[in-house]
Amino acid sequence: xxxxxxxxxxxxxxxxxxxxxxxxxxxxxxxxxxxxxxxxxxxxxxxxxxxxxxxxxxxxxxxxxxxxxxxxxxxxxxxxxxxxxxxxxxxxxxxxxxxxxxxxxxxxxxxxxxxxxxxxxxxxxxxxxxxxxxxxxxxxxxxxxxxxxxxxxxxxxxxxxxxxxxxxxxxxxxxxxxxxxxxxxxxxxxxxxxxxxxxxxxxxxxxxxxxxxxxxxxxxxxxxxxxxxxxxxxxxxxxxxxxxxxxxxxxxxxxxxxxxxxxxxxxxxxxxxxxxxxxxxxxxxxxxxxxxxxxxxxxxxxxxxxxxxxxxxxxxxxxxxxxxxxxxxxx
Numbered sequence: 661x662x663x664x665x666x667x668x669x670x671x672x673x674x675x676x677x678x679x680x681x682x683x684x685x686x687x688x689x690x691x692x693x694x695x696x697x698x699x700x701x702x703x704x705x706x707x708x709x710x711x712x713x714x715x716x717x718x719x720x721x722x723x724x725x726x727x728x729x730x731x732x733x734x735x736x737x738x739x740x741x742x743x744x745x746x747x748x749x750x751x752x753x754x755x756x757x758x759x760x761x762x763x764x765x766x767x768x769x770x771x772x773x774x775x776x777x778x779x780x781x782x783x784x785x786x787x788x789x790x791x792x793x794x795x796x797x798x799x800x801x802x803x804x805x806x807x808x809x810x811x812x813x814x815x816x817x818x819x820x821x822x823x824x825x826x827x828x829x830x831x832x833x834x835x836x837x838x839x840x841x842x843x844x845x846x847x848x849x850x851x852x853x854x855x856x857x858x859x860x861x862x863x864x865x866x867x868x869x870x871x872x873x874x875x876x877x878x879x880x881x882x883x884x885x886x887x888x889x890x891x892x893x894x895x896x897x898x899x900x901x902x903x904x905x906x907x908x909x910x911x912x913x914x915x916x917x918x919x920x921x922x923x924x925x926x927x928x929x930x931x932x933x934x935x936x937x938x939x940x941x942x943x944x945x946x947x948x949x950x951x952x953x954x955x956x957x958x959x960x961x962x963x964x965x966x967x968x969x970x971x972x973x974x975x976x977x978x979x980x981x982x983x984x985x986x987x988x989x990x991x
Contacts, residue, residue, distance in 0.1 A: 668693040669731040669748075673740040676863075677793075677911050681761050682737040684796035685775070688970035691733060696726070698744050730756050733977070737761035746770060757977055761794065773976055775969050777910070779937040786976070791941060792914030794966040802898040802919065809895025816856030817881050821849065821955065822900030823857055824893070824916065825873065826908040827864030831935070832928040834908065839869045842926055843876030845953035846904070853955050856881040858896050862909070904951050907931055910938055917947050920962035924951035 668691040672678040679695075686693040726744070730752040736745040742764045749758050749770075758771045768774040768784040776782040778789045813820055823846060828834045850857050857880055861870055874884060885892055897903065903916040907927045916923045925939060925948050942948040947960045 666691055666733060667729075667731040668733040668735065670695045671698060671734065671736045671741045671744055673698050673738050675738065677909075678738040678741075678761075680796045680911065681794050682735045684794055684966050685759070685761065685970060685973070686735055687796060687798075688794075688966045689733075689973060693735070694731070698740050726751075728752075733757045733759065735759045735761070739765070742766070757980065759973055772980065773973055775973075777938065778941060779934045788969055788972045790965040790969060791945075792917060792938070792963055792965055793911045794969050795911060795915050795918070796966075797894070797897070797915050797918055801894060805892075805894035806898035809892045810899060812892055812895065813856070813858055813883055813899055816858060816883055817854060819853055819855040819901035819955070820899055821846075821853075821855050821857050822896035822903045822916075823859040824896070824903065824905045824909075824912050825859060825861045825865050825869075826906040826912060827862060827866055827869065829864070829908045831932040832908045832930045834866065834869055834906070834928050836868065836872060838928055839872040840876065842906075843873060845926070845951060846873075846877060847880050848953040849904075849951075849955045850880045850882075852953075855901070855955070856883070858883045858892075858900065860885040860891060860893050860896055861887065862912070864908075902955055902957070907935070907939065910935065913939075913942070913948065914963065914965065917942065917960075917963035920960065922955075922957050923948045924955075925949070926951040 668686050670682045670686050670693045672682050674697045683693070683695070726748060730748065734745055734748055734756045736742065736758070742760065745758050745760055749756050759773045759775065760771045761775045763776050763780040763782050764771065764774060768782060768787050771786065773786050773788060774782065774784065775788045775790060775794065777793065778791055846857060857877060859873065859882060897916060897919050900921055902922045902924065903919065904924045904926060905913050905916050907925050913923065913925060927950060939948065943950070946958065947963060
């Protein structure tokens with residue numbers, strides 16, 4: 661049975677967004693897990709498909725090496741974990757049940773399950789498509805965060821408008837021009853409902869952009885995370901009446917939609933086709949709206965893609981068990 665006696669490894673290349681997805685799935689499955697981080701290959705190997713890498717298992721951080729006993733379940737996320745997942749499957753004589761998160765950019769049939777967002781347009785009998793990114797946030801975590809962080813926002817007028825600020829990525833530009841436009845719209849929104857703004861920045865937020873926000877919003881009732889104390893990100897999700905997110909992060913948008921609160925997305929310049937499809941899908945389903953400087957309230961079914969993905973994994977895992985003597989019976 662999949663549970664506390666089912667062993668699990670979680671493998672990523674160490675990026676926080678990848679960790680949150682893979683660990684979130686392991687937790688939703690109720691699996692105790694061992695986290696293992698892999699390094700990116702050097703030189704020309706980084707340019708080649710993962711299936712061509714010569715010795716993927718050597719990419720492990722030394723203290724987290726790959727050796728038997730093999731896990732029952734392997735959850736990998738991100739490009740650099742693809743080759744490791746394939747190599748571990750081979751090393752275990754096919755006994756490891758492999759789950760890869762995101763498009764592996766190869767035949768998904770090489771894994772037991774691939775979990776990929778709709779906008780990647782990946783298809784296959786073992787592919788589970790999600791409307792957004794899976795994550796580690798749960799109702800219990802939000803309840804605890806609300807209790808822990810409520811004093812920070814106690815002086816803000818209601819409604820509380822949480823603002824989740826990201827930063828520049830490969831395509832989207834977060835320069836001074838959109839930053840000033842964002843400030844103007846946030847000011848107008850807070851004024852229109854006589855509410856307060858609770859703002860947290862990500863690791864990718866440019867200090868210059870943060871300064872524009874701080875200066876431009878001095879006239880509005882505002883809480884700004886100082887970047888030094890514990891990040892109140894979960895608290896803002898838990899306590900907000902409305903959430904505004906910059907468009908650069910699919911993960912932040914997906915996590916905001918888990919709350920069931922109205923979610924507005926401020927679209928940055930340069931948004932790519934796939935990212936735009938992700939947003940358009942959520943807009944069409946009435947889950948998010950574009951942020952234009954006005955605040956309204958609406959209801960939708962909270963987006964819980966993590967649990968739905970976990971249910972799919974559990975079903976496929978159980979279905980495969982009768983056809984094998986026992987997954988990884990060596991431990």
